[in-house]
Amino acid sequence: MEIKGLTFAHNKKTIFKDFSIYLPEHEITCILGNSGVGKTTLLKLLANIHQTYAGRIEGNQKQLSYLFQEPRLLPWKTVFENVEYVLLNKFSKSDRNKRIVDILDQVGLLNEKDAFPHELSGGMRQRVAIARAFVVNPDILLLDEPLQGLDIVKKQEIQQLLLNLWGKHQPTVVYVTHDIEEAIRAGHQIFIFNGQPVFVQFQCFVHTPIIKRNELSHQHYLQAVRTHLMLQMKMANENKMNDIKNMVEQQSKDRKII
Numbered sequence: 482m483e484i485k486g487l488t489f490a491h492n493k494k495t496i497f498k499d500f501s502i503y504l505p506e507h508e509i510t511c512i513l514g515n516s517g518v519g520k521t522t523l524l525k526l527l528a529n530i531h532q533t534y535a536g537r538i539e540g541n542q543k544q545l546s547y548l549f550q551e552p553r554l555l556p557w558k559t560v561f562e563n564v565e566y567v568l569l570n571k572f573s574k575s576d577r578n579k580r581i582v583d584i585l586d587q588v589g590l591l592n593e594k595d596a597f598p599h600e601l602s603g604g605m606r607q608r609v610a611i612a613r614a615f616v617v618n619p620d621i622l623l624l625d626e627p628l629q630g631l632d633i634v635k636k637q638e639i640q641q642l643l644l645n646l647w648g649k650h651q652p653t654v655v656y657v658t659h660d661i662e663e664a665i666r667a668g669h670q671i672f673i674f675n676g677q678p679v680f681v682q683f684q685c686f687v688h689t690p691i692i693k694r695n696e697l698s699h700q701h702y703l704q705a706v707r708t709h710l711m712l713q714m715k716m717a718n719e720n721k722m723n724d725i726k727n728m729v730e731q732q733s734k735d736r737k738i739i
């Protein structure tokens with residue numbers, strides 16, 4: 482997917498002005514940035530929720546799933562029915578059944594298929610939302626702080642589940658988070674959004690394959706990525722514009738920054 486020369490305003494507040502970004506197919510792009518900078522707005526633009534803008538958004542006309550901070554389940558429907566909801570009118574009953582059983586098995590909720598959302602823990606509800614997002618086999622997956630509100634153990638568990646599912650289906654992912662660690666574990670490329678309107682992004686390309694990121698041999702490299710991102714976030718907070726511009730120029734010479 483690619484955004485070219487995007488300009489978008491909420492009422493009179495310009496969020497994006499002549500903004501461009503490349504989102505490689507079958508890769509995970511993580512987006513970090515201060516609260517209110519425009520991260521969710523970008524996802525809504527990609528999902529066609531905001532339709533009035535100038536510029537071009539390319540490659541988002543495919544099957545798209547959107548996972549929010551909160552699971553947004555229908556409380557009167559069971560786990561099975563919540564997942565089935567997005568398949569209605571698209572597949573026969575037996576095809577739906579096969580897909581749902583398969584995805585509920587993958588998220589570890591097959592035994593809970595007849596439970597209602599209020600009977601599940603927060604982590605389980607988010608697993609249902611993940612199943613609902615993946616059951617359509619999306620080409621594009623938009624994640625808006627999907628681990629928000631979970632405890633540290635659940636966060637890691639659910640993120641691992643997301644990464645495993647990504648490995649099987651390989652959708653193009655745009656993953657918004659506030660958490661550098663989350664971004665480092667998941668992202669092939671990481672951007673930091675800054676300013677209002679969003680006028681610059683930092684880029685960081687993580688070369689270690691996702692499945693190897695927990696290995697000790699890669700810890701030194703990942704520590705360097707972490708330090709670099711923390712420095713950039715700090716500079717963004719302090720609005721050190723010239724330093725930021727110099728660094729971005731250096732980065733844009735190739736897909737490598739450290």
Ligand SMILES: Nc1ncnc2c1ncn2[C@@H]1O[C@H](COP(=O)(O)OP(=O)(O)OP(=O)(O)O)[C@@H](O)[C@H]1O
Binds near residue numbers: 491496517520521
């Ligand atoms: N429906 C809306 N109407 C008017 N302004 C809006 C609307 N939605 C968002 N905004 C404004 O647009 C800006 C960007 O909001 P957005 O939700 O994209 O930020 P964000 O980076 O996702 O923030 P957070 O990390 O806190 O979720 C904010 O200043 C916000 O106040």
